[in-house]
Amino acid sequence: MDATAKPLRIPPDMDIYAEKHEIFDLIHTLVRNLVVDKPADPIQYLIEMLKRENTEVPKIVLLGPPASGKSTIAKKLCEHTSAIHITASNILKDDSDLTRAAQEYTENNQEIPQELWIKLIQQRLSKVDCVRRGWVLDAIPKTREEALCLQEAGIAPEHVVMLQAPDAVLIERSLGKRIDPVTGDVYHLTFMWPDSLEVSQRLERPQGLISEEAIYHQVQAYHREAHGLQHTYESCLKIIDVDQPHVDVFAQVLTYILSRHHSAAPHTPRIILLGPPGSGKKLQARLLSDKYNLVNICCGELLKAVAADESSMGELINPFLESGRRVPDSMVLQILTERLSRLDCTMRGWILHGFPKDLDQAEALQETKFRPSRVFFLEMTDDVAVERLTLRAIDPVTGEGYHSLYKPAPSAEEHARLRYNPKNSETEVQNRLKDYWTHVSALQAFYPQAVQVNADQDPHTVFECLESRLVGRLPKVLTDRA
Template sequence: MDATTKPLRIPPDMATYAEKHDIFELFQTLVRSLVVDKPADPIQYLIDMLKRENTDVPRVMLLGPPASGKRTIAKKLCEQIGTIHITASNILKDDSDLSRAALEYTEKNQEIPQDLWIKLIQQRLSKADCVRRGWVLEAIPKTREEALCLQEAGIAPEHVVMLQAPESVLIERSLGKRIDPVTGDVYHVAFMRPESAEVAQRLKRPQSLISEDVIYRQLQGFHREAHALQRTYKNCLKIVDADQAHVDVFAQVLTFVLSRHRSSAPYTPRILLLGPPGSGRSLQARLIAQKYGLVNICCGELLKAVAADESSMGELIKPFLESGRRGKLPHLLTLTRCQTGHAPRRAEASAYVAYLESPASVRNFCFWTNN
């Protein structure tokens, strides 16, 4: 690295190493935690953070209108990925001074002050189980103001799921909702009945079952805040249609939560073009390489170039090319990659676009790029 040149020239293998070991994401996580938590001793804070068994735990917010299926999806999601299910009710059940202060407001049918509510959420999410296993916040936050307060407190989700369904469907679900008093699971008399007859017999109507007019007003209240919440979490949000089979809704939510967001860190593009003869692979590869400054690799041309060399490697490759047995060449491709000055060696220090001629070449290329 030339320290006299600005900007500093970073060796190409540095980017490859950083991408392989998620160095950029690690620095992003550390800096974000420092800025949010503002520890008195930053060095010791970072050391303690790196000593944790797992700093990359699920942090999910599951939002949606009443009767959209949040509780059912949240419970199944936590069972599947092993995270802690957090709701407004179980936050208030914590035995702490903050929760007791909040209960005084709820007993008087008064709204809990925003700052107290944020401290309660922060207190619950800072406990060891949430730190170690991650969390799923159900129906929190409810407003954009609350979402911004959570961000100021350092509570930032990795994934936000918002369930949506037509109002007529949600009203029908609300009126037919039933609850298992033993487990707290939510069912419906028409859409989601329990498989067990024993569970079906003990289902109860919710004590707070309300009229259709009240449900409609609640839905209107949610819709007023929904667009603002979507803007707040637009970079990590997925909207899921809840008016479909429960298993399909859960599958979409689970797939999204298990996915990783594209990092803003630099990365090395690697493009593989496949297609039958005459499909324009070589032309497209050449145009892509020219536009984005990539190394253009044709495996067939590469092998021919090596075979034309008056070298021991070329002599090894010639019989395979003459007999058309390119599928038997993975070890030779690896040797070519390591021992010659052709395109593969340059590709190690840069991005590349490659196009292949046959399924056998695909196997060769996969072997080549993974070794």
């Protein structure tokens, strides 16, 4: 940024840098923790937070009725995220004055006072392992009152998952539950039997197995508190039906806890649309541009505009365009970066289509300061692409576009004067498709976070798919914090 020039302008790479390193989210996390924890020395507190390898660790609450599979899901979550599995029993295993005081109540068959219980949870979550790696609270809290006390104590989860199932399913699961005495893992006679013969042979019935009537009363007791818990955590709650294969249940839970809540951080969309000829890139770019005021950049049209303005660069590329030869990548990239560096692209964001077409172009674009924040592949079969393109025609009088199947000319007179573009002949389309499929695998590998969208459907349905991924945040990437 040049402080001597007016008006002052933030360079376009500043926004990219801030998003890449999540500067705005980091500031949000620091300020939030500062307000919640209210440290005596705020500056030193912030310094210590910044010294951590990761300031955004998992903070998960897992709730559900008896036999809904909370412990199994919690263990698997901890394996995938390196978070610490926190249960009521392992909180009481700590050797401290608080735990000894709590154990006196349990030994006398008395309920631990809520104030003491909240302090115990605070004590456990303040340990180094939970601070650095995050935590999963298993069946904590049990009541709305307890949840509100945790919030007052500064314990606020980022994600709350509530498991649910019909009462009959829960009762059946309770009666068929089996425990591995070696690992403590929970299995079931019908729903989840171990693959290992050795494990299956050592499974035991849970100690103190209760009757069906007692299980029913436990489930009803949970239901009485569930509504209050839902209301308390409604802003970060996901309810998942567990009456399905446990693999599917865990996949849904993991997908949710890797999702990220809406951020108030400024975001300038930088979008690349890729796809075979006829997949609707130009239409979708226009729809997104119209709704979100993005700068719509079609690489082919941009080259034609530069060639027409009689500039030095236009004179260089004009022979290539007139002869139908491919413009050298270096020239295309120079023209493209100049366009992307203009103020409208910096302020409003942009959507690019027609570039890159191969891995070399993608790598060249990546080396510039103009990197996409979203990449979409519009997918369709060759048959559909051929049908879409070869049947297109234009009325030379009105300039209106028509299609023999989807949008036929309204009158015989207009139909008679339609003109078909030679570039849309079946032979030409097949050649363009062949060229696209030659490079698409390398492009998909280069953009691993790209989203594949089925383009063989109504254009507005495709637009909704693109829009949903545009406004939502990208999911977290798991890293080893152990």
